[in-house]
Amino acid sequence: MINNSKERRIPVKEIKPQFHTSFREILYQYNWDTINDLIYSKKEEDVISALSKPTGKCTLDDFMAMISPAGLPFLENMAARSHHITQEKFGKTIQLYIPLYLSNECQNICTYCGFSMTNQIKRITLSDSQISKEIEVIKSFGFDNVLIVTGEANKTVGIDYMLHALEIISPHFAQVSMEVQPMDTEDYQKLTKAGVYSILVYQETYNAKKYKDYHPKGRKSSFEYRLDTPDRIGKAGMHKIGLGCLIGLEDWRTDSWFTALHLNYLEKKYWQTKYSISFPRLRPAEGVIPTKNMMTDKELVQLICAYRIFDPDVELSLSTRETKKFRDNSIKLGITSISAGSKTNPGGYSVDEQSLEQFEISDERDPQEFASVIANQGYEPVWKDWFGNN
Amino acid sequence: MKKLKIADKEFDSRLFLGTGKFGSKTLMNEAIIASKSQLVTVALKRIEVENSDDQLIKHIQSGNVNLLPNTSGVRNAEEALFAARLAREALNTEWLKLEIHPDPKYLLPDPIETLKAAEQLVQEGFVVLPYVNADPVLCKRLEDVGVAAVMPLGSPIGSNNGLNTKEMLEIIIEQSNVPVVVDAGIGAPSHAAFAMEMGADAVLVNTAIAVAEDPVNMAIAFKNAVIAGRMGYEAKLGTTGRYSSSTSPLTLFLEDDK
Numbered sequence: 001m002i003n004n005s006k007e008r009r010i011p012v013k014e015i016k017p018q019f020h021t022s023f024r025e026i027l028y029q030y031n032w033d034t035i036n037d038l039i040y041s042k043k044e045e046d047v048i049s050a051l052s053k054p055t056g057k058c059t060l061d062d063f064m065a066m067i068s069p070a071g072l073p074f075l076e077n078m079a080a081r082s083h084h085i086t087q088e089k090f091g092k093t094i095q096l097y098i099p100l101y102l103s104n105e106c107q108n109i110c111t112y113c114g115f116s117m118t119n120q121i122k123r124i125t126l127s128d129s130q131i132s133k134e135i136e137v138i139k140s141f142g143f144d145n146v147l148i149v150t151g152e153a154n155k156t157v158g159i160d161y162m163l164h165a166l167e168i169i170s171p172h173f174a175q176v177s178m179e180v181q182p183m184d185t186e187d188y189q190k191l192t193k194a195g196v197y198s199i200l201v202y203q204e205t206y207n208a209k210k211y212k213d214y215h216p217k218g219r220k221s222s223f224e225y226r227l228d229t230p231d232r233i234g235k236a237g238m239h240k241i242g243l244g245c246l247i248g249l250e251d252w253r254t255d256s257w258f259t260a261l262h263l264n265y266l267e268k269k270y271w272q273t274k275y276s277i278s279f280p281r282l283r284p285a286e287g288v289i290p291t292k293n294m295m296t297d298k299e300l301v302q303l304i305c306a307y308r309i310f311d312p313d314v315e316l317s318l319s320t321r322e323t324k325k326f327r328d329n330s331i332k333l334g335i336t337s338i339s340a341g342s343k344t345n346p347g348g349y350s351v352d353e354q355s356l357e358q359f360e361i362s363d364e365r366d367p368q369e370f371a372s373v374i375a376n377q378g379y380e381p382v383w384k385d386w387f388g389n390n
Numbered sequence: 391m392k393k394l395k396i397a398d399k400e401f402d403s404r405l406f407l408g409t410g411k412f413g414s415k416t417l418m419n420e421a422i423i424a425s426k427s428q429l430v431t432v433a434l435k436r437i438e439v440e441n442s443d444d445q446l447i448k449h450i451q452s453g454n455v456n457l458l459p460n461t462s463g464v465r466n467a468e469e470a471l472f473a474a475r476l477a478r479e480a481l482n483t484e485w486l487k488l489e490i491h492p493d494p495k496y497l498l499p500d501p502i503e504t505l506k507a508a509e510q511l512v513q514e515g516f517v518v519l520p521y522v523n524a525d526p527v528l529c530k531r532l533e534d535v536g537v538a539a540v541m542p543l544g545s546p547i548g549s550n551n552g553l554n555t556k557e558m559l560e561i562i563i564e565q566s567n568v569p570v571v572v573d574a575g576i577g578a579p580s581h582a583a584f585a586m587e588m589g590a591d592a593v594l595v596n597t598a599i600a601v602a603e604d605p606v607n608m609a610i611a612f613k614n615a616v617i618a619g620r621m622g623y624e625a626k627l628g629t630t631g632r633y634s635s636s637t638s639p640l641t642l643f644l645e646d647d648k
Contacts, residue, residue: 087601088548091411144438174435239465267495272465274494313495378413386435386463387473 106151108218188236200242234270248282408596550577579615586619
């Protein structure tokens with residue numbers, strides 16, 4: 001804790017992750033309000049100092065300065081830097097992926113989600129033949145990377161359902177990612193063995209005191225179990241872990257700083273794993289109350305560039321929640337992976353086009369059309385990026 | 391300029407190219423042609439192996455260019471063997487750039503897994519070109535198991551930092567019985583020329599060309615730099631040490647008895 005309010009540095013010793021069993025022990029060294037105050041007390045000179053560092057040498061304190069309100073006037077400078085670093089590290093390429101929703105059954109209550117248990121919507125979990133139909137449509141778009149998404153319904157959509165679904169899905173794709181409920185290490189090991197390349201799990205918010213307000217019921221209501229999920233995925237030897245916070249719940253700057261702290265911890269501990277960051281911004285969905293902590297487009301650009309400068313190697317991913325204009329312009333900013341042609345309802349591509357979406361899509365262009373937008377900016381759209389499972 | 395021989399193949403060009411990071415396949419192809427390179431490496435993970443019409447491969451296979459599939463993305467020997475066998479089947483070549491980098495941040499090669507995989511792959515008949523750190527002992531160990539060349543790094547992949555491992559590279563070049571290809575970190579034509587002047591047999595360049603504002607002209611610049619450096623080496627560069635000559639000779643007394 002800081003007594004001197006003029007102190008603008010983070011009051012914690014260097015992280016030595018090997019001495020900790022999981023991230024919660026790191027997180028509890030920090031106080032949400034203190035970090036929040038530190039971010040909002042950052043000054044112009046802190047931003048200049050951060051931007052003067054050589055590539056890859058920025059600290060968590062520099063990240064704080066770059067995402068602070070004091071960083072906003074430096075946006076063009078940050079964007080140019082981010083653009084340059086991204087091209088050096090990733091080349092002039094953009095990875096494409098598409099979500100495949102298998103189920104909207106969910107036993108959690110999340111105040112912001114269309115699939116929340118108490119929402120009176122039609123629930124559907126895809127059967128084998130329905131999955132096959134969806135695969136057919138997705139393949140016809142040209143995709144070789146797919147992201148499997150479900151709600152959390154452990155009896156009907158548990159590990160056994162998933163392993164079975166993977167037997168149907170994996171042979172058709174070079175790279176399979178999953179965004180599903182948190183699991184134990186053994187289950188993640190099973191998924192790794194089944195050829196899953198990447199697991200995405202968003203903490204939603206790192207504010208331990210507020211977490212339960214948004215997640216009052218269901219397994220998801222346990223803050224700590226969710227918090228330690230990336231550790232369990234790391235232990236299982238997964239190739240890639242996706243992190244993020246849900247932007248629009250709590251103060252996005254503070255939540256993003258904790259996400260960066262999490263990323264920094266994981267990179268040192270599970271050093272053979274790749275990481276990606278997503279930027280889900282709250283969008284209108286069934287039964288959702290509009291949020292007070294909205295983030296502007298300008299601020300999202302600030303966050304994307306700050307991440308890139310802080311961590312030149314992390315993958316940065318953008319979904320179809322964002323508008324056409326924003327997505328088209330994000331290609332040169334530091335984003336490395338973009339979904340296209342997404343449907344966020346199970347069966348949305350072929351089986352049940354009218355079932356309820358998890359969130360509303362802003363960019364409804366088809367994948368080939370979006371790929372040509374990428375190509376027109378001098379970037380190569382990448383459809384395939386792994387060996388597959390055969 | 392002498393021809394370069396690796397395994398059973400002869401090369402007029404000593405510039406090898408990587409195919410990642412280009413803004414389009416057309417641009418990549420133009421850069422390859424302009425560079426006059428005869429060996430280009432392709433990441434197997436980016437190739438549609440079941441599709442004989444793969445766009446990347448289609449763009450490269452124009453006459454004089456040989457394909458060198460690489461195992462980029464694998465983290466251990468086991469995954470590398472899987473990728474290598476897949477590459478042989480899909481691309482119909484025994485040639486393989488073996489790269490095993492479990493660390494996704496700096497993409498530094500794992501020496502233990504690389505040696506393990508190299509030994510097995512040589513036994514299976516592959517022509518193995520391993521990407522390694524600039525470690526002279528490791529290079530000798532790889533030579534012992536039968537690799538066709540070694541590919542030590544100048545600095546981390548994509549860093550453009552040049553030959554930071556200079557001293558180790560010099561030892562590797564001095565000791566090696568197989569061709570030495572300096573790979574990774576070469577960010578400017580001058581770096582490539584310098585590697586060739588040192589006596590490297592070839593260099594492999596990717597990021598510096600692919601990410602350049604004008605990849606085609608950058609490819610030509612590298613082509614010329616490699617030729618200049620190699621010709622300088624073959625013509626025997628003058629020594630750079632300060633050779634002192636004393637004004638009153640110190641050994642003249644030896645002549646006294648004559």
